[in-house]
Amino acid sequence: VFAYLEMLELQAHEAAVKQEEKLLQEEKLARLKARVEELRLQRDELQAKVDLQEKRQLEKEGATSNPAQLNPQAVLQWKIKSLQAMLQVFYLTGIGGKLTRQGVCFCISTAYEGTYLDSYYLDLLTKSEVRIYRHSVPTFIPLKQIAKQYLQTDIRRFLSVLSDHLNAYVGRRYQADQLQEHFSDQIKGTLQRNSLCNLLVFNYNMSSKSKTFPFNVRLLYGDPCCSLPTEVIVSCKSDAPSSLTETATAHSDLFRRMPLHKAFRSFSSAGET
Amino acid sequence: MDSNVCQVYEDEIHSLEEEIKLLAEKYEDSQQESTFFSDEEILMSIKSFQRELRGESEGYESPSDLKAHLETLETDLSFLMKFTGIQFTSHSKKTLEKTRNRTVRKHRLSGNCHSLSFQLEFQLLEMQSKANVSAVITDLSIIMEPGGDSDLSKFVSSAEERGSLLTFFRSLSSYAEWYEHRRCTFLHFKVIIQTVK
Secondary structure (H helix, E strand, C coil), X not given: CHHHHHHHHHHHHHHHHHHHHHHHHHHHHHHHHHHHHHHHHHHHHHHHHHHXXXXXXXXXXXXXXXXXXXXXXXXXXXXXXXXXXXXXXXXXXXXXXXXXXXXXXXXXXXXXCCEEEEEEEEEEECCCCCEEEEECCCCCCCHHHHHHHXXXXXXXXXXXXXXXXXXXXXXXXXHHHHHHHHCCCCEEEEEEECCCCCEEEEEEEEEECCEEEEEEEEEECXXXXXXXXXXXXXXXXXXXXXXXXXXXXXXXXXXXXXXXXHHHHHHHHCCCC | CHHHHXXXXXXXXXXXXXXXXHHHHHHHHHHHHHXXXXXHHHHHHHHHHHHCCCCCCCCXXXXXXXXXXXXXXXXXXXXXXXXXXXXXXXXXXXXXXXXXXXXXXEEEEEEEECCEEEEXXXXXXXXXXXXXXXXXXXEEEEEEECCCCHHHHHHHHHHHHHCCHHHHHHHHHHHHHHHHHHHHHHHHHHHHHHHHC
Protein backbone atom coordinates (compact mmCIF):
# COMPACT_ATOMS: atom_id res chain seq x y z
CA VAL A 1 0.00 0.00 0.00
CA PHE A 2 2.80 2.34 0.97
CA ALA A 3 4.56 1.74 -2.32
CA TYR A 4 1.36 2.61 -4.13
CA LEU A 5 0.94 5.81 -2.13
CA GLU A 6 4.55 6.72 -2.73
CA MET A 7 4.07 6.28 -6.45
CA LEU A 8 1.00 8.52 -6.43
CA GLU A 9 2.89 11.17 -4.51
CA LEU A 10 5.73 10.99 -7.01
CA GLN A 11 3.34 11.33 -9.91
CA ALA A 12 1.64 14.30 -8.34
CA HIS A 13 5.00 15.92 -7.69
CA GLU A 14 6.16 15.37 -11.24
CA ALA A 15 2.88 16.75 -12.58
CA ALA A 16 3.27 19.85 -10.40
CA VAL A 17 6.84 20.39 -11.60
CA LYS A 18 5.75 20.00 -15.19
CA GLN A 19 2.92 22.44 -14.65
CA GLU A 20 5.31 24.98 -13.20
CA GLU A 21 7.76 24.55 -16.07
CA LYS A 22 4.94 25.07 -18.52
CA LEU A 23 3.91 28.27 -16.77
CA LEU A 24 7.46 29.60 -16.74
CA GLN A 25 7.83 28.81 -20.41
CA GLU A 26 4.58 30.60 -21.23
CA GLU A 27 5.67 33.62 -19.21
CA LYS A 28 9.00 33.68 -21.03
CA LEU A 29 7.30 33.52 -24.41
CA ALA A 30 4.94 36.29 -23.44
CA ARG A 31 7.83 38.48 -22.31
CA LEU A 32 9.77 37.87 -25.51
CA LYS A 33 6.72 38.61 -27.61
CA ALA A 34 6.14 41.87 -25.77
CA ARG A 35 9.77 42.84 -26.24
CA VAL A 36 9.59 42.12 -29.95
CA GLU A 37 6.54 44.33 -30.31
CA GLU A 38 8.17 47.10 -28.28
CA LEU A 39 11.26 47.00 -30.48
CA ARG A 40 9.24 46.88 -33.66
CA LEU A 41 7.45 50.02 -32.59
CA GLN A 42 10.73 51.72 -31.77
CA ARG A 43 12.18 50.70 -35.10
CA ASP A 44 9.16 51.94 -37.03
CA GLU A 45 9.29 55.30 -35.27
CA LEU A 46 12.97 55.71 -36.04
CA GLN A 47 12.42 54.69 -39.63
CA ALA A 48 9.69 57.31 -39.97
CA LYS A 49 12.05 59.93 -38.54
CA VAL A 50 14.79 58.98 -41.00
CA ASP A 51 12.34 58.97 -43.94
CA LEU A 52 11.08 62.42 -42.98
CA GLN A 53 14.65 63.66 -42.78
CA GLU A 54 15.42 62.35 -46.26
CA LYS A 55 12.27 63.90 -47.67
CA ARG A 56 13.15 67.28 -46.13
CA GLN A 57 16.66 67.10 -47.54
CA LEU A 58 15.44 66.40 -51.03
CA GLU A 59 13.12 69.38 -50.90
CA LYS A 60 15.73 71.76 -49.57
CA GLU A 61 19.11 71.03 -51.12
CA GLY A 62 21.84 72.71 -49.14
CA ALA A 63 22.73 73.19 -45.52
CA THR A 64 20.11 74.48 -43.16
CA SER A 65 20.83 76.01 -39.84
CA ASN A 66 18.04 76.21 -37.33
CA PRO A 67 19.29 78.17 -34.36
CA ALA A 68 15.76 78.54 -33.07
CA GLN A 69 15.14 74.82 -32.99
CA LEU A 70 18.33 73.52 -31.50
CA ASN A 71 19.47 74.41 -28.02
CA PRO A 72 23.01 75.74 -27.38
CA GLN A 73 24.18 72.40 -26.07
CA ALA A 74 23.25 70.72 -29.34
CA VAL A 75 24.99 73.48 -31.29
CA LEU A 76 28.21 72.94 -29.36
CA GLN A 77 27.94 69.19 -29.76
CA TRP A 78 27.53 69.75 -33.49
CA LYS A 79 30.70 71.84 -33.54
CA ILE A 80 32.58 69.23 -31.55
CA LYS A 81 31.57 66.49 -33.96
CA SER A 82 32.53 68.61 -36.93
CA LEU A 83 35.98 69.33 -35.47
CA GLN A 84 36.45 65.64 -34.76
CA ALA A 85 35.60 64.92 -38.39
CA MET A 86 38.23 67.44 -39.48
CA LEU A 87 40.83 65.75 -37.30
CA GLN A 88 39.87 62.44 -38.92
CA VAL A 89 40.58 64.00 -42.30
CA PHE A 90 44.12 64.73 -41.17
CA TYR A 91 44.53 61.01 -40.68
CA LEU A 92 43.90 60.70 -44.43
CA THR A 93 46.72 63.14 -45.19
CA GLY A 94 49.29 60.87 -43.57
CA ILE A 95 50.07 62.88 -40.45
CA GLY A 96 47.56 63.21 -37.67
CA GLY A 97 48.01 63.85 -34.02
CA LYS A 98 47.01 65.51 -30.81
CA LEU A 99 48.73 67.62 -28.19
CA THR A 100 49.49 65.94 -24.89
CA ARG A 101 50.52 67.35 -21.55
CA GLN A 102 54.17 66.50 -22.13
CA GLY A 103 54.30 67.12 -25.85
CA VAL A 104 52.52 65.69 -28.83
CA CYS A 105 51.42 62.29 -30.04
CA PHE A 106 51.70 61.86 -33.79
CA CYS A 107 49.99 59.24 -35.90
CA ILE A 108 51.59 58.31 -39.22
CA SER A 109 49.18 56.61 -41.58
CA THR A 110 50.24 54.51 -44.53
CA ALA A 111 48.46 53.60 -47.71
CA TYR A 112 48.96 51.78 -50.97
CA GLU A 113 47.30 53.95 -53.62
CA GLY A 114 43.73 54.31 -52.34
CA THR A 115 43.82 51.65 -49.65
CA TYR A 116 44.79 52.81 -46.19
CA LEU A 117 46.87 50.30 -44.30
CA ASP A 118 48.57 50.35 -40.90
CA SER A 119 49.08 53.44 -38.79
CA TYR A 120 51.92 54.00 -36.38
CA TYR A 121 52.07 56.10 -33.24
CA LEU A 122 54.86 58.28 -31.90
CA ASP A 123 54.48 59.84 -28.51
CA LEU A 124 56.97 62.71 -28.28
CA LEU A 125 58.13 64.68 -25.27
CA THR A 126 58.94 68.26 -26.10
CA LYS A 127 59.66 69.85 -22.73
CA SER A 128 63.41 70.30 -23.13
CA GLU A 129 64.89 68.40 -26.02
CA VAL A 130 62.60 66.32 -28.18
CA ARG A 131 62.48 62.70 -27.11
CA ILE A 132 60.49 59.70 -28.22
CA TYR A 133 58.56 58.49 -25.22
CA ARG A 134 56.62 55.62 -26.80
CA HIS A 135 56.03 54.38 -30.31
CA SER A 136 54.57 51.55 -32.32
CA VAL A 137 57.14 51.55 -35.12
CA PRO A 138 58.39 48.03 -35.93
CA THR A 139 61.97 47.21 -34.96
CA PHE A 140 63.19 46.65 -38.50
CA ILE A 141 62.55 50.31 -39.36
CA PRO A 142 65.70 52.33 -38.52
CA LEU A 143 63.88 54.71 -36.17
CA LYS A 144 66.94 55.48 -34.03
CA GLN A 145 69.06 56.51 -37.00
CA ILE A 146 66.35 58.71 -38.46
CA ALA A 147 65.73 60.30 -35.07
CA LYS A 148 69.44 60.90 -34.58
CA GLN A 149 69.60 62.70 -37.90
CA TYR A 150 66.49 64.86 -37.78
CA LEU A 151 64.53 64.79 -34.56
CA GLN A 152 66.27 67.67 -32.80
CA THR A 153 66.64 69.93 -35.81
CA ASP A 154 63.59 69.41 -38.00
CA ILE A 155 60.66 67.41 -36.68
CA ARG A 156 58.74 67.75 -39.91
CA ARG A 157 61.60 66.27 -41.87
CA PHE A 158 61.93 63.51 -39.28
CA LEU A 159 58.27 62.55 -39.70
CA SER A 160 58.48 62.83 -43.46
CA VAL A 161 61.50 60.51 -43.70
CA LEU A 162 59.97 58.07 -41.23
CA SER A 163 56.76 58.17 -43.22
CA ASP A 164 58.73 57.36 -46.40
CA HIS A 165 60.24 54.29 -44.75
CA LEU A 166 56.93 53.12 -43.32
CA ASN A 167 54.93 53.67 -46.49
CA ALA A 168 57.53 51.87 -48.59
CA TYR A 169 57.59 48.92 -46.18
CA VAL A 170 53.82 48.70 -46.10
CA GLY A 171 53.69 49.04 -49.90
CA ARG A 172 56.10 46.13 -50.39
CA ARG A 173 54.22 44.02 -47.91
CA TYR A 174 50.92 44.83 -49.61
CA GLN A 175 52.26 43.76 -53.00
CA ALA A 176 53.47 40.42 -51.62
CA ASP A 177 50.13 39.89 -49.84
CA GLN A 178 48.19 40.70 -53.00
CA LEU A 179 50.34 38.29 -54.96
CA GLN A 180 49.64 35.51 -52.47
CA GLU A 181 45.96 36.31 -52.36
CA HIS A 182 45.22 36.61 -56.08
CA PHE A 183 47.82 34.51 -57.81
CA SER A 184 48.24 31.61 -55.42
CA ASP A 185 47.53 29.09 -58.16
CA GLN A 186 50.54 30.30 -60.13
CA ILE A 187 52.90 30.44 -57.20
CA LYS A 188 54.68 27.18 -56.51
CA GLY A 189 55.50 26.53 -52.89
CA THR A 190 55.76 29.37 -50.42
CA LEU A 191 56.68 32.97 -51.00
CA GLN A 192 59.72 33.69 -48.87
CA ARG A 193 60.10 37.14 -47.42
CA ASN A 194 61.91 38.84 -44.57
CA SER A 195 60.20 41.07 -42.01
CA LEU A 196 61.16 44.29 -43.78
CA CYS A 197 59.76 42.76 -47.00
CA ASN A 198 62.77 43.96 -48.96
CA LEU A 199 63.84 40.50 -50.05
CA LEU A 200 61.38 38.23 -51.81
CA VAL A 201 62.09 34.83 -53.25
CA PHE A 202 59.49 32.63 -54.89
CA ASN A 203 58.77 30.28 -57.75
CA TYR A 204 55.95 30.58 -60.22
CA ASN A 205 54.78 28.59 -63.22
CA MET A 206 54.84 29.68 -66.80
CA SER A 207 53.56 27.40 -69.49
CA SER A 208 54.73 26.93 -73.03
CA LYS A 209 53.08 24.54 -75.45
CA SER A 210 51.01 22.96 -72.66
CA LYS A 211 54.04 22.21 -70.51
CA THR A 212 54.69 24.18 -67.35
CA PHE A 213 58.11 25.45 -66.39
CA PRO A 214 58.97 26.94 -63.04
CA PHE A 215 60.52 30.37 -62.88
CA ASN A 216 62.51 31.40 -59.88
CA VAL A 217 62.41 35.05 -58.86
CA ARG A 218 64.63 36.92 -56.47
CA LEU A 219 63.62 40.50 -55.74
CA LEU A 220 65.85 42.80 -53.75
CA TYR A 221 64.56 46.20 -52.69
CA GLY A 222 67.76 48.07 -52.07
CA ASP A 223 66.14 51.42 -51.30
CA PRO A 224 64.21 51.22 -48.02
CA CYS A 225 62.08 54.17 -49.12
CA CYS A 226 61.05 52.62 -52.38
CA SER A 227 58.43 49.97 -53.04
CA LEU A 228 59.93 48.86 -56.36
CA PRO A 229 62.88 46.45 -56.46
CA THR A 230 66.41 47.57 -57.31
CA GLU A 231 67.58 44.09 -58.27
CA VAL A 232 65.54 41.46 -60.07
CA ILE A 233 66.73 37.98 -61.02
CA VAL A 234 64.31 35.77 -62.93
CA SER A 235 65.71 32.42 -63.87
CA CYS A 236 64.40 29.26 -65.41
CA LYS A 237 65.90 25.81 -65.65
CA SER A 238 68.35 25.03 -68.42
CA ASP A 239 65.98 22.58 -70.09
CA ALA A 240 63.44 25.30 -70.73
CA PRO A 241 62.88 26.38 -74.36
CA SER A 242 64.62 29.54 -75.53
CA SER A 243 61.37 31.43 -75.95
CA LEU A 244 60.91 31.12 -72.22
CA THR A 245 64.26 32.76 -71.50
CA GLU A 246 63.00 35.71 -73.49
CA THR A 247 59.85 35.70 -71.35
CA ALA A 248 62.01 35.59 -68.24
CA THR A 249 63.84 38.71 -69.35
CA ALA A 250 60.57 40.44 -70.16
CA HIS A 251 59.17 39.56 -66.77
CA SER A 252 62.31 40.73 -65.07
CA ASP A 253 61.80 44.06 -66.72
CA LEU A 254 58.15 44.20 -65.66
CA PHE A 255 59.01 43.48 -62.04
CA ARG A 256 61.49 46.32 -62.07
CA ARG A 257 58.98 48.81 -63.39
CA MET A 258 55.66 47.84 -61.89
CA PRO A 259 54.20 46.75 -58.56
CA LEU A 260 54.42 42.98 -58.20
CA HIS A 261 50.74 42.12 -58.35
CA LYS A 262 50.17 44.44 -61.30
CA ALA A 263 53.03 42.80 -63.18
CA PHE A 264 51.45 39.41 -62.59
CA ARG A 265 48.10 40.71 -63.72
CA SER A 266 49.59 42.01 -66.95
CA PHE A 267 51.22 38.78 -67.99
CA SER A 268 48.38 36.64 -66.73
CA SER A 269 45.87 38.50 -68.86
CA ALA A 270 48.20 38.38 -71.83
CA GLY A 271 47.42 34.69 -71.78
CA GLU A 272 49.60 31.69 -71.75
CA THR A 273 51.88 31.28 -74.72
CA MET B 1 8.81 23.02 -30.12
CA ASP B 2 8.42 25.85 -27.66
CA SER B 3 12.16 26.37 -27.59
CA ASN B 4 12.05 26.93 -31.35
CA VAL B 5 9.53 29.70 -30.94
CA CYS B 6 11.72 31.21 -28.23
CA GLN B 7 14.69 31.12 -30.56
CA VAL B 8 12.74 32.82 -33.32
CA TYR B 9 11.72 35.63 -30.98
CA GLU B 10 15.27 36.00 -29.67
CA ASP B 11 16.65 36.19 -33.18
CA GLU B 12 14.15 38.83 -34.11
CA ILE B 13 14.96 40.82 -30.98
CA HIS B 14 18.64 40.71 -31.85
CA SER B 15 18.07 41.83 -35.43
CA LEU B 16 15.67 44.59 -34.37
CA GLU B 17 18.18 45.92 -31.86
CA GLU B 18 20.81 46.11 -34.58
CA GLU B 19 18.41 47.77 -36.98
CA ILE B 20 17.52 50.35 -34.34
CA LYS B 21 21.17 51.06 -33.64
CA LEU B 22 21.85 51.55 -37.35
CA LEU B 23 18.81 53.79 -37.86
CA ALA B 24 19.74 55.93 -34.87
CA GLU B 25 23.26 56.37 -36.26
CA LYS B 26 21.86 57.21 -39.70
CA TYR B 27 19.60 59.84 -38.19
CA GLU B 28 22.46 61.40 -36.22
CA ASP B 29 24.82 61.36 -39.21
CA SER B 30 22.20 63.01 -41.37
CA GLN B 31 21.49 65.67 -38.74
CA GLN B 32 25.18 66.39 -38.42
CA GLU B 33 25.83 66.52 -42.14
CA SER B 34 22.91 68.74 -43.09
CA THR B 35 23.46 71.35 -40.40
CA PHE B 36 25.82 74.23 -40.38
CA PHE B 37 26.52 76.85 -37.74
CA SER B 38 28.71 79.85 -38.28
CA ASP B 39 31.42 80.83 -35.82
CA GLU B 40 29.20 83.59 -34.43
CA GLU B 41 26.42 81.14 -33.74
CA ILE B 42 28.93 78.90 -31.96
CA LEU B 43 30.13 81.81 -29.82
CA MET B 44 26.54 82.78 -29.00
CA SER B 45 25.81 79.24 -27.96
CA ILE B 46 28.85 79.13 -25.70
CA LYS B 47 27.73 82.36 -24.00
CA SER B 48 24.12 81.31 -23.56
CA PHE B 49 25.14 77.87 -22.42
CA GLN B 50 27.31 79.28 -19.68
CA ARG B 51 24.42 81.36 -18.46
CA GLU B 52 22.27 78.29 -18.00
CA LEU B 53 22.04 76.59 -14.67
CA ARG B 54 25.32 75.10 -13.62
CA GLY B 55 25.47 71.35 -13.55
CA GLU B 56 22.15 70.83 -15.26
CA SER B 57 22.57 69.18 -18.59
CA GLU B 58 20.55 66.72 -20.56
CA GLY B 59 23.48 65.29 -22.39
CA TYR B 60 26.64 63.71 -21.18
CA GLU B 61 28.78 66.79 -20.61
CA SER B 62 28.43 69.81 -18.38
CA PRO B 63 28.79 73.31 -19.92
CA SER B 64 32.40 73.70 -18.81
CA ASP B 65 33.26 70.20 -20.07
CA LEU B 66 31.80 70.94 -23.48
CA LYS B 67 33.66 74.21 -23.75
CA ALA B 68 36.92 72.56 -22.65
CA HIS B 69 36.43 69.74 -25.13
CA LEU B 70 35.76 72.26 -27.89
CA GLU B 71 38.90 74.20 -27.05
CA THR B 72 41.09 71.10 -26.95
CA LEU B 73 39.89 70.07 -30.38
CA GLU B 74 40.41 73.55 -31.79
CA THR B 75 43.94 73.68 -30.37
CA ASP B 76 44.81 70.27 -31.79
CA LEU B 77 43.48 71.23 -35.20
CA SER B 78 45.24 74.55 -35.26
CA PHE B 79 48.50 72.86 -34.27
CA LEU B 80 48.21 70.26 -37.02
CA MET B 81 47.46 72.86 -39.66
CA LYS B 82 50.42 74.97 -38.63
CA PHE B 83 52.72 71.99 -38.35
CA THR B 84 51.88 70.32 -41.66
CA GLY B 85 51.33 73.56 -43.55
CA ILE B 86 48.01 72.19 -44.80
CA GLN B 87 45.13 74.53 -43.96
CA PHE B 88 41.66 73.16 -44.49
CA THR B 89 39.11 75.87 -45.16
CA SER B 90 35.99 73.77 -45.55
CA HIS B 91 34.88 70.20 -45.16
CA SER B 92 31.54 68.56 -45.72
CA LYS B 93 30.50 64.96 -45.88
CA LYS B 94 27.42 62.98 -46.74
CA THR B 95 26.72 59.40 -45.78
CA LEU B 96 25.69 57.56 -48.94
CA GLU B 97 25.41 54.08 -47.58
CA LYS B 98 25.47 52.62 -44.12
CA THR B 99 25.03 48.98 -43.20
CA ARG B 100 26.37 46.96 -40.33
CA ASN B 101 29.78 46.34 -41.90
CA ARG B 102 30.04 48.99 -44.55
CA THR B 103 29.86 52.77 -44.65
CA VAL B 104 30.32 54.91 -47.74
CA ARG B 105 30.69 58.65 -47.34
CA LYS B 106 31.24 61.35 -49.89
CA HIS B 107 33.64 64.08 -48.77
CA ARG B 108 34.22 67.57 -50.08
CA LEU B 109 37.36 69.20 -48.82
CA SER B 110 39.04 72.44 -49.69
CA GLY B 111 42.09 74.18 -48.36
CA ASN B 112 45.50 75.44 -49.20
CA CYS B 113 49.15 74.70 -48.68
CA HIS B 114 51.31 77.83 -48.88
CA SER B 115 50.17 79.55 -52.04
CA LEU B 116 48.61 76.49 -53.64
CA SER B 117 44.94 75.82 -53.08
CA PHE B 118 43.05 72.64 -53.67
CA GLN B 119 39.50 71.34 -53.86
CA LEU B 120 38.93 67.66 -53.37
CA GLU B 121 36.01 65.34 -53.69
CA PHE B 122 36.18 61.66 -52.93
CA GLN B 123 34.27 58.71 -51.61
CA LEU B 124 35.52 56.89 -48.58
CA LEU B 125 34.50 53.29 -48.13
CA GLU B 126 34.97 51.90 -44.63
CA MET B 127 34.50 48.20 -44.04
CA GLN B 128 34.43 46.42 -40.73
CA SER B 129 35.79 42.90 -40.79
CA LYS B 130 36.51 40.60 -37.88
CA ALA B 131 40.08 41.82 -37.47
CA ASN B 132 40.00 45.49 -38.36
CA VAL B 133 38.51 48.42 -40.18
CA SER B 134 39.67 49.10 -43.70
CA ALA B 135 39.41 52.39 -45.54
CA VAL B 136 39.50 52.78 -49.32
CA ILE B 137 39.30 55.93 -51.44
CA THR B 138 37.37 55.91 -54.71
CA ASP B 139 36.23 58.55 -57.19
CA LEU B 140 38.92 60.99 -56.25
CA SER B 141 38.78 64.35 -57.98
CA ILE B 142 41.40 67.04 -57.42
CA ILE B 143 41.33 70.65 -58.56
CA MET B 144 44.45 72.70 -58.01
CA GLU B 145 44.81 76.44 -58.17
CA PRO B 146 47.08 77.54 -59.80
CA GLY B 147 47.04 74.48 -62.00
CA GLY B 148 49.05 75.48 -65.03
CA ASP B 149 52.18 73.49 -64.34
CA SER B 150 52.34 70.40 -66.55
CA ASP B 151 54.28 68.32 -64.03
CA LEU B 152 51.66 69.12 -61.42
CA SER B 153 48.77 68.18 -63.72
CA LYS B 154 50.44 64.88 -64.56
CA PHE B 155 50.92 64.18 -60.89
CA VAL B 156 47.34 65.16 -60.11
CA SER B 157 45.78 62.97 -62.80
CA SER B 158 47.90 60.01 -61.76
CA ALA B 159 46.77 60.46 -58.16
CA GLU B 160 43.14 60.76 -59.26
CA GLU B 161 43.37 57.57 -61.30
CA ARG B 162 44.66 55.51 -58.43
CA GLY B 163 42.82 57.21 -55.60
CA SER B 164 46.19 58.02 -54.04
CA LEU B 165 44.97 60.65 -51.60
CA LEU B 166 47.76 59.98 -49.13
CA THR B 167 50.47 60.32 -51.79
CA PHE B 168 48.85 63.55 -52.96
CA PHE B 169 49.04 65.10 -49.50
CA ARG B 170 52.51 63.79 -48.79
CA SER B 171 53.80 65.35 -51.99
CA LEU B 172 51.70 68.48 -51.66
CA SER B 173 53.66 70.15 -48.92
CA SER B 174 57.05 69.54 -50.54
CA TYR B 175 55.75 70.69 -53.91
CA ALA B 176 54.12 73.74 -52.34
CA GLU B 177 57.33 74.69 -50.57
CA TRP B 178 59.31 74.32 -53.78
CA TYR B 179 56.67 76.31 -55.66
CA GLU B 180 56.74 79.02 -53.02
CA HIS B 181 60.53 79.10 -53.10
CA ARG B 182 60.46 79.35 -56.89
CA ARG B 183 57.86 82.09 -56.76
CA CYS B 184 59.89 84.09 -54.24
CA THR B 185 63.04 83.55 -56.24
CA PHE B 186 61.25 84.72 -59.37
CA LEU B 187 59.86 87.81 -57.65
CA HIS B 188 63.26 88.55 -56.19
CA PHE B 189 64.73 88.14 -59.67
CA LYS B 190 62.16 90.57 -61.08
CA VAL B 191 63.04 93.10 -58.41
CA ILE B 192 66.74 92.75 -59.23
CA ILE B 193 66.01 93.32 -62.92
CA GLN B 194 64.02 96.44 -62.08
CA THR B 195 66.75 97.91 -59.92
CA VAL B 196 69.45 97.14 -62.49
CA LYS B 197 67.54 98.81 -65.33
